[in-house]
Amino acid sequence: MSTVDPAARELSAYRKMEESVTISETTEFEGDRELLTLNLGPHHPATHGVLRLLVTLDGEVIRRLQPIFGYLHTGIEKTAEQKSYWKAIPVVERMDYVSYYFNAMAYCGAVEALLEVEIPKRAQYLRVIHLELNRIMSHLVFLGTSALDLGAISVWWYCFRERETLLDLFEMSSGQRMHTRYFQIGGVIEDIPEGWIEQVRKFCAIMPERADTYGDLLNKNEIFLQRQRDVCPLPVEKLREYGVTGPLLRAAGDPWDLRKTMPYSSYEDFDFQIPVGTKGDNYDRFQVRLAEVKESIKIIVQALDNLPDGPTITEDRKIALPPRHELATSMEALIHHFKLVTEGMRVPAGEAYYAIEGARGELGCFVRSDGSSKPARVHMRDPSLVNLQAAPAATEGWLIADMLATVAMFDPIIGGVDR
Amino acid sequence: MPDAATLERLVGALKASDAESVIDTVESPGRVAIEVRPESIVGSLEVLRAAGYEFLASVHGLDYYPNEPRLGVDYELLSRQACDRVALTLRVSSEDPHLPSVTPAWPCANNQEREAYDMFGLIFDGHPDLRRILMPEDYEGYPQRRDFPIGGEPVLFTHNEHNVPRWFE
Secondary structure (H helix, E strand, C coil), X not given: CCCCCHHHCXXXXXHHHHHHCCCHHHCEEECCEEEEEEEEEEECCCCCCCEEEEEEEECCEEEEEEEECCCCCCCHHHHHHCCCHHHHHHHHHCCCCCCHHHHHHHHHHHHHHHHXXXXXXXXXXXXXXHHHHHHHHHHHHHHXXXXXXXXXXXXXXXXXXXXXXXXXXXXXXXXCCCCCCCEECCEECCCCCCCHHHHHHHHHHHHHHHHHHHHHHHHCCHHXXXXXXXXXXXXXXXXXXXXXXXXXXXXXXXXXXXXXXXXXXXXXXXXXXXXXXXXXXXHHHHHHHHHHHHHHHHHHHHHHHCCCCCCCECCCCCCCCCCHHHHCCCHHHHHHHHHHHHCCCCCCCEEEEEXXXXXXXXXEEXXXXXXXXXXXXXXXXXXXXXXXXXXXXXXXXXXXXXXXXXXXXHCCCHHHHHC | CCCHHHHHHHHHHHHHHCCCCEEEEEEECCEEEEEECHHHHHHHHHHHHHCCCCEEEEEEEEECCCCCCCEEEEEEEEECCCCEEEEEEEEECCCCCEEECCCCCCHXXXXXXXXXXXXXXXXXXXXXXXXXXXXXXXXXXXXXXXXXXXXXXCCCCCCCHHHCCCCCC
């Protein structure tokens, strides 16, 4: 690389355009009213991630909203292509960093579909328990941070107390608080430790009451209600048009939930309800998530009651590591172990799309295999990226303060948007 | 995935609307993808919408390097009545990566088409706002292409930033 004199440097077309923009030139008029274009961010709208919003305002009323992404882009999908299938799980988990079990489930599910591997029943149940605990954790983060956005700080402290309990449970079962790499292709990495079930039961006993408490804290808060009730509603047709799924769609009254309609990982075994709203305003969006916490508790309790015995990962030695004790006695186990650790598993060529009901909507993972031991393409259909397409339609014509409340209620996790 | 009879009906409907639209059906375990010509993607999606697949769940960009035609797009459709998924795929060459945008008919594809443009250089003609979405606006190259190197960008420090081409121009 040679040193170039900065003064002699030719400006790129983009920089020229950028330099030519002045504030006076960007002024717009609508009739005789002057519109103001305001930049919000890039900063944390709450602790959701680094989101930047360009808003065009007429006084305090939003005329145009334009979300700008990319500030958290870390090239995770590109990184995953450089790693063997099982080593891609940790990077995939870090996409939407509040719902890491969901990311791992979507990715593992897609690879398992290509491998056509049978998952043991116990592993499926353990996955369900962890997914639902993760859903509660994600909704608690949503509840705390969006109440924080609206100035109700005490809810945040309470929600993060329960979240700590959940993270302790994750640490006990899988060794890490976050990004646990617990889900493996073919099952889960190991069985749950002794005493874990009792801890989860203790949590399940206390959580519904706690959820009611948080509901009461906000439901009797006049400021919160005024900023939520009848604010920024969107009808079901509009939401479907923009591809919105998950709690946002259910808040408008559409009971679409992949756990019920297209069950995966034994969700058909459990009895639970799908909470729906009626108006699709911010208040419904909040209430639906609060009700979902209780339904998740129901699923966890049922899964704990009926937890089957058996292996926690597939016995297929081409996919899962052999048990440690076999390595000392079986040459074949040693060879399988060596092949898996050095090269990784080979996956038949093909494409798979595996969609699950994430905490924010349909979380789909697309995996293309070219027959080698590394994925040729890993792509996440992240619900936050798709759901945010409806944010302009929901907020245009409303006040800027309503927009902040609505973006909080959309619950985008920018780590998942940008990947 | 649709069963054999449904698939035959879908392919029949696609061929009825545009005789040359369908190139192939690709079956993977638990999944079926209908490969169509790029020009007929908008019409094909409308046919499937009429057949009940009215939710476009996802749009993926793909790179089949070193095979030709190299680039591809994958559209995942979902039928909410039948609780069933079917995929449409298409392939375009990297010399002429133009294909019609489906965003005017399916607003949900907006961000994901922008992402495919950003990462693969696929140009969706008719897209209302085709700009880079994740990479910086002045970024050169398409990082998700298979021949795009990783680790190709030097880390900027104050002592070397003037030696790095284009860092602040």
